[in-house]
Amino acid sequence: MCEINTIMEPLTDHNKYRILEDIITPLGRLPYEKQLILKRNLVRDHVELLTKKKCKHSRILPITPSPVLDHYRNKDEFNVHMGKDGDPKTFGFFTGNLGNNSVFAVSPTHLRNVKPEHKQVLQVFEDFVRKSPLPPCYLLNDGGYWRQILIRSNLKGDIMAVVVVHPRNRSSEEINEEKEQLIQHFKDNNIQIHSLYYHLSEHVKSTEKNSKLTLIHGEPYIYEDFLHSKFRISPLSFFQINVKAAEVLHEELLQLAEFKNTNTLLDLCCGIGTFSISFAKYVRNSVGVEQSMSSLNDALANCSINNVHNCFFTLGKLEERLSSVYSSLENVHELVVVLNPGRSGVHPRVIQLLLDYPLVNKLFYISCKPDNVSTARNVTSLLGTGKKKIKPFKLKAFKPVDLFPHTLHYEMIMHFER
Numbered sequence: 007m008c009e010i011n012t013i014m015e016p017l018t019d020h021n022k023y024r025i026l027e028d029i030i031t032p033l034g035r036l037p038y039e040k041q042l043i044l045k046r047n048l049v050r051d052h053v054e055l056l057t058k059k060k061c062k063h064s065r066i067l068p069i070t071p072s073p074v075l076d077h078y079r080n081k082d083e084f085n086v087h088m089g090k091d092g093d094p095k096t097f098g099f100f101t102g103n104l105g106n107n108s109v110f111a112v113s114p115t116h117l118r119n120v121k122p123e124h125k126q127v128l129q130v131f132e133d134f135v136r137k138s139p140l141p142p143c144y145l146l147n148d149g150g151y152w153r154q155i156l157i158r159s160n161l162k163g164d165i166m167a168v169v170v171v172h173p174r175n176r177s178s179e180e181i182n183e184e185k186e187q188l189i190q191h192f193k194d195n196n197i198q199i200h201s202l203y204y205h206l207s208e209h210v211k212s213t214e215k216n217s218k219l220t221l222i223h224g225e226p227y228i229y230e231d232f233l234h235s236k237f238r239i240s241p242l243s244f245f246q247i248n249v250k251a252a253e254v255l256h257e258e259l260l261q262l263a264e265f266k267n268t269n270t271l272l273d274l275c276c277g278i279g280t281f282s283i284s285f286a287k288y289v290r291n292s293v294g295v296e297q298s299m300s301s302l303n304d305a306l307a308n309c310s311i312n313n314v315h316n317c318f319f320t321l322g323k324l325e326e327r328l329s330s331v332y333s334s335l336e337n338v339h340e341l342v343v344v345l346n347p348g349r350s351g352v353h354p355r356v357i358q359l360l361l362d363y364p365l366v367n368k369l370f371y372i373s374c375k376p377d378n379v380s381t382a383r384n385v386t387s388l389l390g391t392g393k394k395k396i397k398p399f400k401l402k403a404f405k406p407v408d409l410f411p412h413t414l415h416y417e418m419i420m421h422f423e424r
């Protein structure tokens with residue numbers, strides 16, 4: 007599924023790159039110091055929204071800047087649509103207005119947060135698709151084939167690409183021929199792809215559960231050096247997009263958490279295990295919960311790669327697994343919870359389970375979208391349900407970290423205790 011960036015100004019072939027910059031990197035023309043001042047004010051607004059103006063501003067710690075400003079995105083999804091120049095096989099971000107049927111794909115060429123290597127892979131892939139006799143797929147029922155390319159990379163420059171196509175009723179011979187030609191095309195253009203996958207998907211949102219992902223060239227994984235560990239990343243696993251700033255986020259959390267070697271860390275929404283594994287040496291043990299099989303398998307592999315033996319991981323949705331995780335905990339003295347869900351927060355049941363469990367007294371809620379309504383609901387519930395028997399949490403501090411320079415986004419660590 008792809009987001010459409012709605013615009014007011016009519017899009018033309020001349021203004022398309024500027025408009026895309028204004029949408030994706032709206033702060034990009036300001037010096038970084040000014041961007042941080044603006045974000046500081048944004049953080050205050052969000053804190054007022056989250057706490058209904060009840061929080062003292064002194065609890066808001068200064069925003070930590072990102073150590074890298076440009077070309078930091080290690081993952082991009084480019085979808086196909088009509089280009090403003092009339093080319094029906096244009097890959098990029100969708101811009102326009104669904105209401106009057108004027109959606110166009112605009113190439114990321116001018117975006118300063120996108121890596122040049124990603125732009126180059128995209129360009130070579132788009133050339134291939136434009137020469138292909140197979141049509142683009144804008145809608146699931148339009149008979150088209152080419153849909154999307156997902157490009158990710160590590161700091162070393164290894165590239166992983168996932169080409170998403172709609173198989174229709176094309177024969178496997180025809181699809182295999184397309185795959186071979188694509189591999190050859192990348193070689194002919196001197197593009198080295200470390201891992202090249204093909205994803206046959208008949209669904210709006212292509213996931214590991216609903217459709218088949220096949221490695222067609224190279225190695226199955228890329229690896230990233232992160233803090234003092236090494237992390238395996240599968241094509242559909244979550245990994246923070248700005249690696250160097252994510253390291254800063256982990257360091258900030260480490261300072262706030264003041265872990266003791268008697269602590270058990272509950273790493274909720276643990277992804278490929280970066281919190282558990284990075285903090286393994288500071289705590290007695292940790293338990294991670296994650297709903298994505300691909301991320302969880304990476305987390306397990308990452309423990310062995312890093313020789314870590316005190317982290318345990320369990321697969322499932324938090325709202326379904328948390329009670330049994332509590333039951334499995336043995337000799338726990340002090341729990342520290344790190345909850346790091348996606349932009350829409352967690353199910354209210356998760357918050358209730360956290361409130362109900364007497365050993366949860368220190369909790370860090372990390373959000374990339376603190377102004378989201380569901381996140382705000384999660385925070386409000388943690389601060390008090392109105393039920394007398396349940397002790398609510400207090401907010402000790404807000405620590406924003408800028409993971410997304412030039413955009414209006416940042417990560418917020420919210421420190422709760424009771």
Ligand SMILES: C[S@@+](CC[C@H](N)C(=O)[O-])C[C@H]1O[C@@H](n2cnc3c(N)ncnc32)[C@H](O)[C@@H]1O
Pocket residue numbers: 244245246274275276277278279280281295296297298301322323324325346347348349352353
């Ligand atoms: C923002 S990512 C954070 C991952 C990890 N903490 C990190 O920093 O790399 C959110 C993760 O939560 C997982 N997730 C989202 N909702 C979940 C749920 N209800 N139960 C378990 N995991 C969930 C997603 O699959 C994703 O891997």
